[in-house]
Amino acid sequence: xxxxxxxxxxxxxxxxxxxxxxxxxxxxxxxxxxGDVVFVQLPEAGAEVSAGEPCGEVESTKSVxxxxxxxxxxxxxxxxxxxxxxxxxxSDPYGEGWLFKVRVTEEPxxxxxxxxxxxxxxxxxS
Amino acid sequence: MTARPTPLREVHESLGATLTDFAGWLMPLRYGSxxxxxxxxxxxxxxxxxxxxxxxxxxxxxxxxxLDHALVGHLSALNVGRARYTMICAEDGGxxxxxxxxxxxxxxxMVVANAANYPVVAAALAERALPYDAVVDDRSEEFALIAVxxxxxxxxxxxxxxxxxxxxxxxxGLPAVVAGADALIARTGYTGEDGFELFVxxxxxxxxxxxxxxxxxxxxxxxxGLSARDTLRLEAGMPLYGNELxxxxxxxxxxxxxxxxxxxxxxxxxxxxxxxxxxxxxKLVGLVARGRRVPRHGYSVVRQADGEVVxxxxxxxxxPTLGKPIAMAYVDAGVTGELAVDIRGSxxxxxxxxxxxxxxx
Numbered sequence: 001x002x003x004x005x006x007x008x009x010x011x012x013x014x015x016x017x018x019x020x021x022x023x024x025x026x027x028x029x030x031x032x033x034x035g036d037v038v039f040v041q042l043p044e045a046g047a048e049v050s051a052g053e054p055c056g057e058v059e060s061t062k063s064v065x066x067x068x069x070x071x072x073x074x075x076x077x078x079x080x081x082x083x084x085x086x087x088x089x090x091s092d093p094y095g096e097g098w099l100f101k102v103r104v105t106e107e108p109x110x111x112x113x114x115x116x117x118x119x120x121x122x123x124x125x126s
Numbered sequence: 127m128t129a130r131p132t133p134l135r136e137v138h139e140s141l142g143a144t145l146t147d148f149a150g151w152l153m154p155l156r157y158g159s160x161x162x163x164x165x166x167x168x169x170x171x172x173x174x175x176x177x178x179x180x181x182x183x184x185x186x187x188x189x190x191x192x193l194d195h196a197l198v199g200h201l202s203a204l205n206v207g208r209a210r211y212t213m214i215c216a217e218d219g220g221x222x223x224x225x226x227x228x229x230x231x232x233x234x235x236m237v238v239a240n241a242a243n244y245p246v247v248a249a250a251l252a253e254r255a256l257p258y259d260a261v262v263d264d265r266s267e268e269f270a271l272i273a274v275x276x277x278x279x280x281x282x283x284x285x286x287x288x289x290x291x292x293x294x295x296x297x298x299g300l301p302a303v304v305a306g307a308d309a310l311i312a313r314t315g316y317t318g319e320d321g322f323e324l325f326v327x328x329x330x331x332x333x334x335x336x337x338x339x340x341x342x343x344x345x346x347x348x349x350x351g352l353s354a355r356d357t358l359r360l361e362a363g364m365p366l367y368g369n370e371l372x373x374x375x376x377x378x379x380x381x382x383x384x385x386x387x388x389x390x391x392x393x394x395x396x397x398x399x400x401x402x403x404x405x406x407x408x409k410l411v412g413l414v415a416r417g418r419r420v421p422r423h424g425y426s427v428v429r430q431a432d433g434e435v436v437x438x439x440x441x442x443x444x445x446p447t448l449g450k451p452i453a454m455a456y457v458d459a460g461v462t463g464e465l466a467v468d469i470r471g472s473x474x475x476x477x478x479x480x481x482x483x484x485x486x487x
Contacts, residue, residue: 032144035353036161038444038451039418059420061160061353061444064470090159 001121002028004094008108009117012052012068015094016111018101021076025098026058026067026089029121034060037086042067042078042100049075049102051109056099058089067099072106129153132177133270133331141349148352149242151178156351163354164446167317168484170346171276173338174355180244181269181325182237182251186260189233191392196254197225198377198400200390204229209297209314212385213377214247215396219403220373221380223247224365226314228299236299236310236325240367254395270331274338274347275321275358277486282342283322287311296320305337316355318362319486357443360452363412363482369423369440370410370454379406379456408437408456412483413467413476415451420444421467421476427455428473430464439467445483452483 003009008016013030017023031037039059049055049069056067078100082088088097112120129152138145143154154175156163166172184193190202199212209228213221223243228236239247248264255262274283280291289302289311299312307330315321326334339347356366365371370380377386378400388401415421420442427437437457445452453467453476466473 035144035156036159039420041419059418059444061357062155064420064422 001032002094003114003118003121005114007094008070008111008113010068010070010111011120014068014070016070016108019104021101021103022071023098023101024070025093027117028093030065031090031093031097034058034063034065034089036061037089040082040086040089040099042083043075045075045078047075049073051106058086069102070111071102071104071108073102073104075100076103077101132175133328134175134177134272134335137332137335138175143349143351146352149178149240151241153178154349154351156353157349160351160353160357161446163348163350164357166346166348167276167319167350167354167358168447169277170348171274171278171282171321171342172317172348172350172354173335173342174273174275174350175335176271176273176323177269177328177331178241179271180239180241180247180264180266181271182239182244182248183263183265184235184237184251184255184260185233185263186258187233188258189235189260192251192255192258192260193227193235193237194390194392195258195394196251197227198386198394198396199227200387201227201229201235203390206231207298207300208295209299209312211297213371213382214250215377215400216373217396217399219376219396219399221367221371221375221377222250222373224367224371228310228312230299230301230310243367268327269325270328271323271325272331272334272338273315273321273323274342275315275317275350276319276347278342278345278347279319279321282338282345282347283311285341286337305334307334309334316362316364317358318364318482318484319358356441357446360441360443360454361445361447361482361484363454365454366441376400376403378403379408381410405459407459409459410440410481411455411457412479412481413439413442413453413455413465414448414479414483415453415467416475416477418451419469419472419474420451421453421455421469421474426468427457427476428466428468429461430466430473430475433473436461436465447484454481
């Protein structure tokens with residue numbers, strides 16, 4: 001399973017790229033566990049989000065999961081491509097399948113590095 | 127409790143399947159994209175491991191009479207080589223399982239039961255057959271079941287057997303040699319497509335799977351998991367035990383009263399209650415969501431006008447064929463007006479449609 005080393009991660013399987021304005025998506029591991037993603041609901045630009053709080057949802061054939069914001073801040077941009085074509089979360093989770101961007105207003109807390117995230121997913125790999 | 131593997135576990139693992147615990151069995155949920163697997167079955171063919179299903183044999187001079195007493199159908203009237211969809215009910219009329227019964231010979235029947243239920247079914251059959259000259263033998267442990275489903279399935283299977291597939295009707299079974307193995311070829315399925323289910327001994331499962339995979343390689347055959355199987359059967363409007371069928375419901379409640387043969391000779395378990403059953407207060411309907419959020423099992427169906435709960439979703443999924451979320455639901459028989467499904471607090475509008483959602487050409 002791909003876990004790019006330059007990104008940060010959460011235990012809820014989001015990835016985070018950047019510093020002041022961060023880009024957020026879900027990991028390849030999460031996409032694989034979900035199966036084919038058919039629906040994505042995201043916060044709107046301008047919305048305030050809090051680290052660890054649900055701010056959207058991702059629905060697949062078999063299940064629905066909340067999307068948690070990894071950081072606290074203001075949504076500056078959402079990816080219209082994934083609402084039109086949710087399968088981008090499966091085909092390119094770290095690229096075209098990004099979900100939203102947040103202007104960070106509080107120092108991020110407990111984000112994981114790639115090694116720590118890899119350890120987290122190993123235990124639950126079926 | 128550890129889930130039991132089927133004889134094909136290593137094949138699934140080598141194909142990169144996501145395995146899941148289903149009714150105590152370790153089964154392939156999907157191999158890659160479940161939508162692609164679903165599509166392959168609609169357009170070409172899919173290969174399924176259904177070895178978790180139960181096979182219970184009822185044999186003896188009175189095997190037919192024993193089944194007439196134990197089940198709601200008229201099985202003694204079944205011709206040798208044919209199969210019938212039927213149910214086993216409790217005394218109170220509640221459905222214990224839905225079944226396919228094959229008449230293999232004058233005095234030999236095979237009852238195919240769901241994975242979660244076959245121990246219960248085998249025990250009930252054994253008890254109900256006691257007064258009859260018939261023996262009930264649960265042979266589920268000996269058999270694997272592999273299905274080939276989809277418009278190209280006959281073309282694929284024909285490469286591996288000399289059996290007369292053209293002459294094999296829907297809901298019929300034929301003992302034959304397939305890829306060198308003794309098999310019962312049944313023209314049955316749970317996908318809404320033409321297709322075959324092959325009952326073989328456990329030891330023959332892996333070679334048969336490989337032979338089928340190879341025969342179908344250039345015809346679009348794809349291994350398909352339980353996720354695709356569920357969306358296929360849902361589109362075809364077929365009930366799933368535990369969702370549309372439960373011990374709390376009679377066959378009439380599920381809109382499947384046609385399987386209850388009240389006028390067959392003799393008494394049968396559940397007859398007293400079923401023959402006096404009042405009109406059901408709820409009916410099973412199809413729902414198509416107007417939006418993209420998916421109604422799922424257990425969600426409430428509400429009247430749009432006032433939010434009053436008028437039913438419950440039994441199964442729901444995004445339909446790959448329709449490109450929209452679909453669901454089956456029990457709703458109050460007299461309900462009128464626009465309906466919606468309560469999807470995590472928001473009332474999403476749905477249209478009520480006749481089942482099935484999909485019918486093959």
